[in-house]
Amino acid sequence: MSNGFEGEKVRLIAVEKNDLDRFHGWANDADVLHLAGYALPTSRRAAEKRIEWLLDDDPNQKTFVIEDVKDGTAIGYCRLFDIDTFSRCAELAIVIGDKNYWDDGYGSDAVRVLLRLAFGRMNLHRVALGVYGYNKRAIRCYEKVGFVQEGIERKRHYCECEYHDTVLMSILSSEFELPKWEEPG
Numbered sequence: 001m002s003n004g005f006e007g008e009k010v011r012l013i014a015v016e017k018n019d020l021d022r023f024h025g026w027a028n029d030a031d032v033l034h035l036a037g038y039a040l041p042t043s044r045r046a047a048e049k050r051i052e053w054l055l056d057d058d059p060n061q062k063t064f065v066i067e068d069v070k071d072g073t074a075i076g077y078c079r080l081f082d083i084d085t086f087s088r089c090a091e092l093a094i095v096i097g098d099k100n101y102w103d104d105g106y107g108s109d110a111v112r113v114l115l116r117l118a119f120g121r122m123n124l125h126r127v128a129l130g131v132y133g134y135n136k137r138a139i140r141c142y143e144k145v146g147f148v149q150e151g152i153e154r155k156r157h158y159c160e161c162e163y164h165d166t167v168l169m170s171i172l173s174s175e176f177e178l179p180k181w182e183e184p185g
């Protein structure tokens, strides 16, 4: 059986304590800040607290480090959160923190692997997300995987003295092709 946590370019692995420096760095990168929604730089103490929180087993969220399958370099993280086991829905977020890996298919591959977990072994039926309207790269990445736009939150996000729309997107399990070995029996 194939490794369910591995795609063509990336592998998803658990977050560990020694990821702190990387997470702290990514959370303070100006370009990532602009695109991924942290309003202000993050202190080391806040990053430590966040890592501690991610290390705990939490049924409401699952976070994974994204590593390059070629050499194991950690390049970012992705997560499912607000997991609702009654309606079988969750929200998705992703950050490829190492900008050298942008625009090379790593993000879409990571999202595909995460959706495989969501719709396969976690048996969810809907995954949704919000993305700033100006984040054209992220919107294209999600569209490539099969997300569709389902609405706009008008002037939802304040950045650089202007209000910007947030685009709401989602994908249903029926719209995502699971590998045979991940399909329910």
Ligand SMILES: CC(C)(COP(=O)(O)OP(=O)(O)OC[C@H]1O[C@@H](n2cnc3c(N)ncnc32)[C@H](O)[C@@H]1OP(=O)(O)O)[C@@H](O)C(=O)NCCC(=O)NCCS
Binding pocket: 031, 032, 035, 036, 076, 094, 095, 096, 097, 101, 102, 103, 104, 105, 106, 107, 108, 109, 130, 131, 132, 135, 136, 137, 138, 140, 141
């Ligand atoms: C968004 C992100 C996860 C996407 O990962 P990625 O590896 O760069 O994405 P991919 O290479 O799989 O796909 C990006 C696509 O956007 C396209 N693209 C890049 N800039 C673009 C632009 N300005 N307008 C339209 N498309 C653009 C790329 O050409 C590529 O499409 P293609 O494969 O058809 O050529 C990653 O760039 C990232 O983490 N960015 C910073 C944080 C962030 O924005 N997180 C998401 C918050 S919602």
